[in-house]
Amino acid sequence: MNKTQLIDALAARYEGNRKAAAHALDSVLDTITREVVKGEKVAITGFGSFEKRVREARWVRNPQTGDRVKAKKKSVPKFTAGADLKNVVSGAKKLPKLTVAKAAPAAKKASAPAKKAAAAAKKATPAKTAAKKAPAKKAPAKTAAKKAPAKKAPAKTTAKKAPAKTAAKKAPAKKAPAKTTPAKTTAKKAPAKTAAKKAPAKKAPAKKAPAKKA
Amino acid sequence: MNKTQLIDALAARYEGNRKAAAHALDSVLDTITREVVKGEKVAITGFGSFEKRVREARWVRNPQTGDRVKAKKKSVPKFTAGADLKNVVSGAKKLPKLTVAKAAPAAKKASAPAKKAAAAAKKATPAKTAAKKAPAKKAPAKTAAKKAPAKKAPAKTTAKKAPAKTAAKKAPAKKAPAKTTPAKTTAKKAPAKTAAKKAPAKKAPAKKAPAKKA
DNA sequence: AGCAAGTGAACAAGACGCAGCTCATCGACG
């Protein structure tokens, strides 16, 4: 998914208004960028944090010549994923269901949807809280508690709607073939890209061709 | 800077409307999250890309017990910073000036501001483009070109309008202090962290205190 | 206000970043 496609997906939060979505995306990214450039660490609880980190001078290699090169000391942007993002990406936790209702009123009433989002978040949060409290109380039984969360994951899956579970199954299926699935996903929108990637792999020999030129 | 402060900064793009800003931030982050969870790589040219990466099972160590632990195979979120973000963070490139005018109309007319933003982007882009073309043409002189870019930075400054040049002069002046300012900023926070790091070291004994409790 | 996230420390194995170059892809603009 590229920027344009992201804007398309984001537009759903703005009643299909792509311009508003584009403005939102640009604004968010630009603001984060400016703060990081200023040396400010931008910490978004749950999602992650962006910060400027100093990378000391170090020896690196020119992959083409194999020569060692001294990379100068510089500042680089660093993103550290937050717990929530990690949890949903790993599948340990599911994202709150995004209702169409949220998307619709989003553009009309920023406050109303925010409350709905909070409500949805609360629904997801308490369940987790309870789960965490249980192990917290069973300090000695934490080992077992570890196993408990594993059971929790499926429990949540089961707790969710049948379709969600179906989606969950699809999700893991995607993980297994993550290397394969993305190709499929890519194949849908950018099969050309997949082909393009495969093509470049073939172009690796193409590079050999230029090597011959050399 | 935390989420609340980020929303404050972002509100400037929405006529001070914090709710709209919050909605924008939440929408963007949630959309990115959902796409990544779905296995989609979200590539935002210039800023960076978010993707789900598979981490194979591996042996890790429990630092407290020294025990080897088998970390299960899991999916983790990964962010790769884009060239533009890297350049501005490293100081190799400056961010286009953000005019208040942009912020003001942003909330009123999503379309109009988008165009203005685009116009501003163009101003920044062509200058860079021209600068880059120059080196691109001197393919053989790339080695020199490397040295050239250092000179380019001022060259671009000169190429800009007199006022822009004035601004450029201010900009470099800001650069000089920028490094000083961020250092100070960093000094403020970093030392705090450093202090914090030292503080926890002191807290190590504090842990002994609870040990006494035990 | 209460709960979750974040932080720091410990250590070793595994993951990641980064040079320069080339080609494919992207996206802003006319």
Place this chain on the structure above:
DNA sequence: CGTCGATGAGCTGCGTCTTGTTCACTTGCT
């Protein structure tokens, strides 16, 4: 809608960074 300049990805190998667990405390957010 097409164009073209900018960006992204991949290559190699080595130095740097992250990650597991646990605990206690601080901070942030709903």
